[in-house]
Amino acid sequence: MPASYAYLGPEGTFTEVALRTLPEVATRELIPYVSVQSALDAVRAGEAEAAFVPIENSVEGGITATLDELVAGTPLMIYREVLLSITFALLVRPGTRLSEVKTVTAHPAAQPQVRNWLKKHLPDVVWESAASNADGARLVQEGRYDAAFAGEFAAARYGLEALETGIHDAENAQTRFVLVGRPARPAAPTGADKTSIVVWQRDDHPGGLRDLLGEFATRGVNLMLLQSRPTGAGIGNYCFCIDAEGHIADRRVAETLTGLKRVCLQVRFLGSYPRADAGPAEVRKPLPGTSDEEFASAADWVTRCQDGRF
Amino acid sequence: MPASYAYLGPEGTFTEVALRTLPEVATRELIPYVSVQSALDAVRAGEAEAAFVPIENSVEGGITATLDELVAGTPLMIYREVLLSITFALLVRPGTRLSEVKTVTAHPAAQPQVRNWLKKHLPDVVWESAASNADGARLVQEGRYDAAFAGEFAAARYGLEALETGIHDAENAQTRFVLVGRPARPAAPTGADKTSIVVWQRDDHPGGLRDLLGEFATRGVNLMLLQSRPTGAGIGNYCFCIDAEGHIADRRVAETLTGLKRVCLQVRFLGSYPRADAGPAEVRKPLPGTSDEEFASAADWVTRCQDGRF
Numbered sequence: 366m367p368a369s370y371a372y373l374g375p376e377g378t379f380t381e382v383a384l385r386t387l388p389e390v391a392t393r394e395l396i397p398y399v400s401v402q403s404a405l406d407a408v409r410a411g412e413a414e415a416a417f418v419p420i421e422n423s424v425e426g427g428i429t430a431t432l433d434e435l436v437a438g439t440p441l442m443i444y445r446e447v448l449l450s451i452t453f454a455l456l457v458r459p460g461t462r463l464s465e466v467k468t469v470t471a472h473p474a475a476q477p478q479v480r481n482w483l484k485k486h487l488p489d490v491v492w493e494s495a496a497s498n499a500d501g502a503r504l505v506q507e508g509r510y511d512a513a514f515a516g517e518f519a520a521a522r523y524g525l526e527a528l529e530t531g532i533h534d535a536e537n538a539q540t541r542f543v544l545v546g547r548p549a550r551p552a553a554p555t556g557a558d559k560t561s562i563v564v565w566q567r568d569d570h571p572g573g574l575r576d577l578l579g580e581f582a583t584r585g586v587n588l589m590l591l592q593s594r595p596t597g598a599g600i601g602n603y604c605f606c607i608d609a610e611g612h613i614a615d616r617r618v619a620e621t622l623t624g625l626k627r628v629c630l631q632v633r634f635l636g637s638y639p640r641a642d643a644g645p646a647e648v649r650k651p652l653p654g655t656s657d658e659e660f661a662s663a664a665d666w667v668t669r670c671q672d673g674r675f
Numbered sequence: 676m677p678a679s680y681a682y683l684g685p686e687g688t689f690t691e692v693a694l695r696t697l698p699e700v701a702t703r704e705l706i707p708y709v710s711v712q713s714a715l716d717a718v719r720a721g722e723a724e725a726a727f728v729p730i731e732n733s734v735e736g737g738i739t740a741t742l743d744e745l746v747a748g749t750p751l752m753i754y755r756e757v758l759l760s761i762t763f764a765l766l767v768r769p770g771t772r773l774s775e776v777k778t779v780t781a782h783p784a785a786q787p788q789v790r791n792w793l794k795k796h797l798p799d800v801v802w803e804s805a806a807s808n809a810d811g812a813r814l815v816q817e818g819r820y821d822a823a824f825a826g827e828f829a830a831a832r833y834g835l836e837a838l839e840t841g842i843h844d845a846e847n848a849q850t851r852f853v854l855v856g857r858p859a860r861p862a863a864p865t866g867a868d869k870t871s872i873v874v875w876q877r878d879d880h881p882g883g884l885r886d887l888l889g890e891f892a893t894r895g896v897n898l899m900l901l902q903s904r905p906t907g908a909g910i911g912n913y914c915f916c917i918d919a920e921g922h923i924a925d926r927r928v929a930e931t932l933t934g935l936k937r938v939c940l941q942v943r944f945l946g947s948y949p950r951a952d953a954g955p956a957e958v959r960k961p962l963p964g965t966s967d968e969e970f971a972s973a974a975d976w977v978t979r980c981q982d983g984r985f
Binding site for chain 1: 889894
């Protein structure tokens with residue numbers, strides 16, 4: 366059996382398209398799962414080497430099913446991320462004209478992205494939600510609906526044709542996917558990395574979140590995502606899913622995590638991995654005083670002061 | 676020649692009284708100097724082992740002559756501090772009655788402390804400043820003035836008697852003195868220590884001082900003194916003399932100094948030494964997450980995350 370990657374199925378969704386951008390999938394068996402939870406559980410159980418799931422959407426924000434799975438249960442780690450631009454095609458059975466489309470379907474998450482297009486081009490159409498965009502395409506193939514919003518790539522798989530492509534209400538709509546595995550040593554820094562963590566604060570006090578953000582600011586670490594998630598302990602009890610610029614091997618990131626670990630009730634490390642949105646040349650330089658070299662020379666200075674040599 | 680301590684003279688001032696509270700003075704030659712600068716220069720030149728000078732007054736604040744000497748020139752280090760309660764006696768030649776006192780003298784720094792007493796008891800008296808309180812007592816001995824404000828201990832030395840003792844406008848008026856030497860390894864932590872530094876910020880920007888204070892707050896280090904001093908580079912250019920709770924051997928203090936060294940233009944370490952105001956039992960415990968043990972275990976956790984072992 367080859368090493369396998371689990372992913373959020375079914376086949377023919379944006380998730381599969383994003384997954385297939387990873388070079389190593391050529392040597393992996395790709396196995397669709399019906400939910401984020403079942404895909405991640407396959408990794409936890411050792412049935413899959415890794416799982417590929419959506420985690421953040423530029424229109425809707427953090428994908429709570431994935432965040433909640435990473436926050437709780439047996440720890441997992443993120444090793445890769447993929448950004449995919451999301452535009453929809455209107456798929457119909459071959460020969461169908463736009464004026465003949467009376468019913469459309471898609472996953473509910475597609476709706477905010479196609480709402481304006483529908484209002485303009487098909488104001489009287491009836492919307493029915495599908496379990497996934499691929500499933501919607503299948504239902505059109507079966508004649509249940511006249512048209513489906515899905516990725517253009519789904520047309521060939523379901524014997525449909527695209528009446529219209531490039532449909533999106535928000536410019537630059539993107540979904541971020543992550544490849545999640547069991548904990549192991551993170552890949553070495555590339556110079557354009559991010560670090561994901563979850564933190565639970567020790568107590569609820571005025572300025573608590575500001576103090577938490579101070580841990581990052583003091584070390585010159587920029588935040589990329591701050592998403593609060595209920596802890597399940599009642600209204601007002603939240604933990605924070607945080608993505609920060611840099612790699613845990615960077616001294617500014619390591620000291621930030623050390624500070625958070627000291628002052629927070631709990632911190633979960635979710636991984637340091639290459640950024641999909643920027644290469645090393647595009648990443649901002651560390652703020653003055655926050656490079657590895659400056660950390661090292663400042664620590665040397667304090668050691669000399671401790672010895673009275675200065 | 677025995678090891679010698681320089682001190683701010685002349686003999687018979689509060690400085691000498693404070694100096695004589697240090698146990699080791701029994702085996703030291705004590706040499707008065709005419710100014711803080713000359714006493715500290717004697718240390719820099721190797722003519723004295725250490726110098727004992729006032730540095731902070733609970734009524735007037737930081738003593739700028741001392742701060743400015745520590746801020747500039749060849750680096751020196753503080754090894755000890757002494758707190759002395761300052762109350763004045765009104766010294767007269769034996770037999771003088773209060774109604775006969777028409778002129779009084781003392782060092783100008785004594786004036787704010789005796790002003791209310793004078794207004795009440797000697798409203799019409801003429802004040803003449805002296806170079807020091809001890810010098811004022813000597814001038815009374817010589818008949819130049821009728822009375823001098825000085826420490827009660829000065830009476831015997833100048834053949835005077837105290838018409839009144841315990842004179843002070845502010846309750847708990849205290850002066851803090853420091854023993855300053857050439858840089859060497861600080862004494863080991865006692866559990867009730869303070870650390871003195873001078874910092875010059877990298878640039879002038881909104882929130883600059885708050886960022887600087889964030890370096891302390893993030894590591895749970897409490898400030899005991901923050902005194903701005905002009906850098907000499909023009910109006911608005913200041914450095915900061917800072918006393919903080921804790922010892923440079925404490926991890927929270929060491930990390931704070933490392934952070935300041937990284938982000939500030941310059942940091943001067945002035946020493947870690949026992950607090951005169953509190954013993955170990957009276958010192959507040961480190962804030963949650965800021966003890967040496969918590970720093971160590973948090974650093975261990977980050978190392979495990981870097982290795983993927985958690």
